[in-house]
Amino acid sequence: MLVADKNRTVRTIAVLAIVCFVLQIAFAPNIGLGNGRANFALVFVACCAMFLSPGSSAVAGFVAGLLFDLSSTAPVGLMAFCLSLAGYALSYEGRERIASEFGPQVIRGAIASLGVSIVYHLAMFLVGQGGSFFDVVFLRSLPTALLTFLFLLLFLFLLSRMKSSGPNLGSGVGGGGHLSRRGL
Amino acid sequence: MRRLIACVVVSVVLFTLSCQGGSSGPLEAVRGFFQTATMPIRYFGLVVTAPVRGLGNIFSNLTADQATLSELQAEIDSLRARNAELEEQASSAERLQELLDLRSTYDLQSVTGTIVSGASDSWSSTVTIDRGTSSGVTSGMPVMTSAGVIGQVVSSGPSSSTVMLLSDEGSSISALVQSSRSHGMLTGSANGEVKLDLVSSNQDVKVGDVVVTSGLGGVFPKGLPIGEVVSVTNNPGELYLDIVVELYADASFSEEVLVVTSLTEEQRATAEDIAEADSQESSSGTDATSDGDESAE
Numbered sequence: 001m002l003v004a005d006k007n008r009t010v011r012t013i014a015v016l017a018i019v020c021f022v023l024q025i026a027f028a029p030n031i032g033l034g035n036g037r038a039n040f041a042l043v044f045v046a047c048c049a050m051f052l053s054p055g056s057s058a059v060a061g062f063v064a065g066l067l068f069d070l071s072s073t074a075p076v077g078l079m080a081f082c083l084s085l086a087g088y089a090l091s092y093e094g095r096e097r098i099a100s101e102f103g104p105q106v107i108r109g110a111i112a113s114l115g116v117s118i119v120y121h122l123a124m125f126l127v128g129q130g131g132s133f134f135d136v137v138f139l140r141s142l143p144t145a146l147l148t149f150l151f152l153l154l155f156l157f158l159l160s161r162m163k164s165s166g167p168n169l170g171s172g173v174g175g176g177g178h179l180s181r182r183g184l
Numbered sequence: 185m186r187r188l189i190a191c192v193v194v195s196v197v198l199f200t201l202s203c204q205g206g207s208s209g210p211l212e213a214v215r216g217f218f219q220t221a222t223m224p225i226r227y228f229g230l231v232v233t234a235p236v237r238g239l240g241n242i243f244s245n246l247t248a249d250q251a252t253l254s255e256l257q258a259e260i261d262s263l264r265a266r267n268a269e270l271e272e273q274a275s276s277a278e279r280l281q282e283l284l285d286l287r288s289t290y291d292l293q294s295v296t297g298t299i300v301s302g303a304s305d306s307w308s309s310t311v312t313i314d315r316g317t318s319s320g321v322t323s324g325m326p327v328m329t330s331a332g333v334i335g336q337v338v339s340s341g342p343s344s345s346t347v348m349l350l351s352d353e354g355s356s357i358s359a360l361v362q363s364s365r366s367h368g369m370l371t372g373s374a375n376g377e378v379k380l381d382l383v384s385s386n387q388d389v390k391v392g393d394v395v396v397t398s399g400l401g402g403v404f405p406k407g408l409p410i411g412e413v414v415s416v417t418n419n420p421g422e423l424y425l426d427i428v429v430e431l432y433a434d435a436s437f438s439e440e441v442l443v444v445t446s447l448t449e450e451q452r453a454t455a456e457d458i459a460e461a462d463s464q465e466s467s468s469g470t471d472a473t474s475d476g477d478e479s480a481e
């Protein structure tokens with residue numbers, strides 16, 4: 001049974017990865033709020049953190065961030081750095097909470113969106129890419145965080161619906177199945 | 185935790201290499217390959233999001249900073265000026281082409297000129313063109329636009345000439361009604377009205393008839409369009425019709441003109457044309473005599 005649950009988790013993550021990758025490449029550049037663009041790599045990492053152990057989430061965040069960096073014109077490694085930390089933190093934080101609650105997931109997602117967005121854009125500002133501080137914070141970071149959070153909300157909602165139709169979806173991969181105990 | 189540290193270290197190394205490498209280096213090559221490989225997905229997104237992209241632009245415009253807006257405004261101003269300039273050139277080219285067509289149609293020996301100013305006084309209808317004796321323009325030469333004759337050169341300097349318009353009170357050229365071949369003198373007036381005088385009252389002239397140059401006098405080539413008849417009045421007891429002509433060419437809306445410098449033999453009035461004009465004159469004289477006799481009776 002555990003094998004079957006792991007397979008389902010892997011399939012879920014694979015589908016999430018493909019969907020978020022396509023959305024990041026195809027839609028994110030074309031749908032913006034001000035100068036902000038949705039970060040589907042972060043959405044993917046936040047969703048993965050519900051299934052994976054902190055270490056695996058960090059790796060997932062690193063890979064997702066690396067692909068994000070390659071798809072952009074920014075220096076490679078910056079988003080990989082941010083998402084590695086975000087993935088680890090989200091997954092680690094999730095251990096201490098009751099994952100079946102939708103509210104805490106949303107709150108963690110909002111904090112991650114805001115934190116990653118601000119850190120990423122401030123780092124870009126410090127390396128000389130981007131305009132003024134006001135522009136970086138208010139016209140890029142905040143719209144990006146807001147858009148990302150909106151899409152994250154949608155994904156979390158869909159995942160919670162999937163969980164309700166499949167009780168074992170939350171079994172962990174490499175994380176000792178902690179999500180199976182608390183549910184999604 | 186070890187995996188996190190590894191990821192963070194690799195990220196920092198990549199970031200450092202990327203910043204140092206600039207737009208070259210292995211990371212940029214990988215990025216180039218990645219972006220090429222994902223190009224189909226980008227095109228797909230471009231097509232699918234086309235309907236909603238305008239919405240995003242609205243937000244972008246709302247949040248654009250002042251410097252961007254100023255730059256865009258300056259660019260708009262520059263493009264607008266450039267557009268007006270190009271439209272002007274296109275319009276000028278079109279008018280010149282029409283003049284060339286006219287010259288070709290009538291086989292005119294001519295030079296092109298540009299109207300540079302109107303009359304400097306309020307009592308004459310003249311324009312100044314930028315062609316003078318250095319271009320072979322001399323007094324008496326006919327001047328026309330693509331629409332028709334506008335007047336005649338009355339004075340020439342080395343690089344400019346004054347053209348008396350047909351509507352000037354002192355203007356008088358030989359013309360005829362194209363349909364009925366009725367000869368007359370086209371004269372201007374103080375109020376700008378142009379009349380075709382000396383057309384015998386027994387001639388058949390109707391509103392809408394086209395008036396062209398007759399070629400008599402050897403100044404204007406025959407057959408050039410002048411205007412059309414807008415009113416014909418046959419006053420009882422008068423020898424000639426009162427014909428008002430509306431000119432085709434309006435010098436106030438013209439810029440490029442054609443100065444006819446010489447006439448070919450075909451463009452001059454023939455002996456038959458002169459004889460026809462004479463016969464009309466004599467017939468009007470006969471009618472006047474008979475009218476006078478009837479009045480006496």
